Amino acid sequence: MKEKFKIKLKWFLSSFIWLGLIFLIIDIISKNVVVSAYKSGALGDGGAVIIPNFLRIQYVINNHFVFGLDLFKNDVATRIVFVIVALGISAGIIVFLVKKWGKVNKFYKACLMMIIAGAVGNSIDRIFYTSNYLASPVTGVVDFIDFYGVWKFHFNIADVSVVVAAIMLVIYMIITEIIDAYRKSKLQPKTAEDNVKVVSKTEQEKNKFLEKKDHKDE
Numbered sequence: 381m382k383e384k385f386k387i388k389l390k391w392f393l394s395s396f397i398w399l400g401l402i403f404l405i406i407d408i409i410s411k412n413v414v415v416s417a418y419k420s421g422a423l424g425d426g427g428a429v430i431i432p433n434f435l436r437i438q439y440v441i442n443n444h445f446v447f448g449l450d451l452f453k454n455d456v457a458t459r460i461v462f463v464i465v466a467l468g469i470s471a472g473i474i475v476f477l478v479k480k481w482g483k484v485n486k487f488y489k490a491c492l493m494m495i496i497a498g499a500v501g502n503s504i505d506r507i508f509y510t511s512n513y514l515a516s517p518v519t520g521v522v523d524f525i526d527f528y529g530v531w532k533f534h535f536n537i538a539d540v541s542v543v544v545a546a547i548m549l550v551i552y553m554i555i556t557e558i559i560d561a562y563r564k565s566k567l568q569p570k571t572a573e574d575n576v577k578v579v580s581k582t583e584q585e586k587n588k589f590l591e592k593k594d595h596k597d598e
Contacts, residue, residue, distance in 0.1 A: 394486065400493035407501035407537040411522040414439050419513050427526060434529040441511045442534065443520030463503045470499045487552060494545035501538030 392398060417423035418439040427438025484492070505521040523534035535543075 394489075396486065396489040396493045399490055400497035403494055403497040403537065403541040404501050407497070407541070408504070410537050411505070411524070414524040415511075415513070415522060427524075431529075434527060436526050436528055437524050438526045438528075438534065439513075440523050440526075440534045441509075441514065441518050441520040442523045443518055463506050467499055467503060470495060488549070491545040491549045491552075494541045498538040498540075498542035498545070501541070502536075 414423065414437065423437065423439055425438075427436040429436045502521050506519075509522060510519045511517055511522075521536065521538075523536050523539075525536060525540070526534045
């Protein structure tokens, strides 16, 4: 029993599912804290300024696509279709990455779990959440992180999880491609003369092997 538990625990830790769960739990808790603070009046419409002219916590509902794009109607059926499409695209990207880069190492697993956690966190909001605390009740994703001194878009922990993981993956892929290209260039002969040298060396080794074999036969 203990051995089976150890094997399952080892698999759970190496799969990085726990990392995805951590981000998902933090996302859900942080959203509920912000909603409760706004409902109780502790967090006004103007939000709570953390760093003047740079960062504040402000409760808003995002019923749009990424970066404020209004691509779907605010009804249950459309929201469910949107979530299915979003999750389908995420799954397709993950399958593509796995097939292209072969065996998924720990770094990939960690990034993919972060992306999945972010997608699930926001999908939960899009399906179930309806605000009853704003002037006009609206359904959508709870956003609260606002770099109002930098740009106009709000986001949440789920967004952070997805964006950070995506950036990490892109950087990792670029570095991996550069390293692979460098290794291939080192292995390939640079000139025709080098190619002749490689062939000549191979022939020499072959001749030495045949000479040793003939000597043993004698």
